[in-house]
Amino acid sequence: MTAHQQTAVGSASRYRWTVLGIATFTQAAAAFFVQGIGALGIHLQRDLGLSTAQLGLLLSAAQLVPLVGLLVAGELLDRIGERWVVGAGACVVGVGLLLGSAVPGYVPLLCVLIVVGAGYSTIQPGGSKSVAAWFDASQRGMAMGIRQAGLPLGATIASAVLPLVAEEFGWRATLVAGGLIALLGAGVFMGFYRRAPTGGAQHQQDDGGSRTSLREQLDARIGMLREPAMVKIMLSGTSLITVQYAVGVLTVLHLYRTTSLAAGAAALVLVVAQGVGVAGRVCLAAWSDRSGSGRYASVMICMIAVIAGTVALMTPAGRSPAVACAVFVWLGFFGYGWYGPWVAYVAESAPPGKTGFALGLAMSVNQIAIVLAPPALGLLIDVTGSFTPAWGVLAAMTAVALTVTAHGERPRAGA
Numbered sequence: 001m002t003a004h005q006q007t008a009v010g011s012a013s014r015y016r017w018t019v020l021g022i023a024t025f026t027q028a029a030a031a032f033f034v035q036g037i038g039a040l041g042i043h044l045q046r047d048l049g050l051s052t053a054q055l056g057l058l059l060s061a062a063q064l065v066p067l068v069g070l071l072v073a074g075e076l077l078d079r080i081g082e083r084w085v086v087g088a089g090a091c092v093v094g095v096g097l098l099l100g101s102a103v104p105g106y107v108p109l110l111c112v113l114i115v116v117g118a119g120y121s122t123i124q125p126g127g128s129k130s131v132a133a134w135f136d137a138s139q140r141g142m143a144m145g146i147r148q149a150g151l152p153l154g155a156t157i158a159s160a161v162l163p164l165v166a167e168e169f170g171w172r173a174t175l176v177a178g179g180l181i182a183l184l185g186a187g188v189f190m191g192f193y194r195r196a197p198t199g200g201a202q203h204q205q206d207d208g209g210s211r212t213s214l215r216e217q218l219d220a221r222i223g224m225l226r227e228p229a230m231v232k233i234m235l236s237g238t239s240l241i242t243v244q245y246a247v248g249v250l251t252v253l254h255l256y257r258t259t260s261l262a263a264g265a266a267a268l269v270l271v272v273a274q275g276v277g278v279a280g281r282v283c284l285a286a287w288s289d290r291s292g293s294g295r296y297a298s299v300m301i302c303m304i305a306v307i308a309g310t311v312a313l314m315t316p317a318g319r320s321p322a323v324a325c326a327v328f329v330w331l332g333f334f335g336y337g338w339y340g341p342w343v344a345y346v347a348e349s350a351p352p353g354k355t356g357f358a359l360g361l362a363m364s365v366n367q368i369a370i371v372l373a374p375p376a377l378g379l380l381i382d383v384t385g386s387f388t389p390a391w392g393v394l395a396a397m398t399a400v401a402l403t404v405t406a407h408g409e410r411p412r413a414g415a
Contacts, residue, residue: 074360145285280337
């Protein structure tokens with residue numbers, strides 16, 4: 001290797017950490033308002049006269065378009081690259097939220113959040129693909145965990161800041177704040193992100209796939225759904241993402257109604273839980289780099305921990321402020337932390353040249369749960385007048401996913 005080549009390799013090795021920082025910041029900026037709605041629950045219910053189910057719909061609205069948008073974003077990422085796809089998506093989030101600050105009420109706000117969701121579709125798969133391209137397998141889990149920590153990081157800051165903004169200036173001001181931060185994330189990503197040194201060859205390979213027939217391309221993508229690894233990805237992902245969003249939406253309401261904790265203190269617990277989730281994503285993903293059991297073992301541990309936490313909330317101890325707060329912090333670590341090793345597992349299970357689509361496919365399946373779970377759980381709470389059935393459903397879902405995927409994992413334990 002020549003001196004010039006060694007210098008280029010060293011420069012690329014250093015720049016990957018810049019890419020990681022850019023991707024993490026953009027994720028946090030785009031997620032700031034979308035993931036911070038749960039902390040505004042008490043304010044939105046009071047100011048707009050919403051039920052728990054209607055509050056859940058607000059969160060689902062921003063996740064509706066990604067049902068299809070993630071697949072489209074994944075395909076665009078494989079063909080165009082991350083820089084402009086992610087940057088444009090973050091711009092849509094920012095502009096949408098700024099426009100949403102002027103809407104007259106609940107229904108128009110729902111419509112604005114649907115548009116915001118279209119832009120948000122590009123952020124998760126785009127940032128994940130950029131990290132997967134810049135880091136090799138020995139550090140990919142840790143890097144993916146740091147990058148995926150951007151979501152709970154944005155949610156943590158939002159949970160601390162947005163209730164104060166809403167209290168002082170009203171709920172509309174929270175959309176302005178979220179829009180400006182998302183635009184800042186877009187500018188940073190478009191201004192500083194560069195394709196990985198091997199990205200050009202990969203891009204050409206991906207583009208070459210466009211010469212195959214549409215039928216062949218569709219068959220290849222549908223075939224991915226039948227892969228054993230993808231089955232595990234979908235089952236574990238849908239159960240754990242449901243728990244994650246339930247924690248984000250229901251923590252403040254559960255503590256406020258069930259344990260009689262003050263609204264400010266309940267919001268602080270959510271901040272702590274999401275902050276612990278940031279650490280969880282990094283620690284669990286880094287551990288998956290070194291674990292001889294493989295990345296999926298980390299995901300299974302998270303499922304076991306989530307089952308224990310949701311069951312604890314169903315018991316009389318779940319009505320104790322101290323116990324409930326401790327359980328929500330526990331759920332923050334594992335209920336958010338699973339995503340780092342899970343995304344690394346998805347990226348490494350993808351066929352060559354199809355990383356973007358595989359990430360988009362896996363995340364779009366998760367979107368079904370993200371869209372349905374908040375309003376469904378909210379309706380269940382409204383109908384029953386209790387949080388216990390909601391936590392029971394989450395525990396049962398996760399237990400089923402763990403049982404099925406653990407059974408499929410046993411023959412590979414020594415791999």
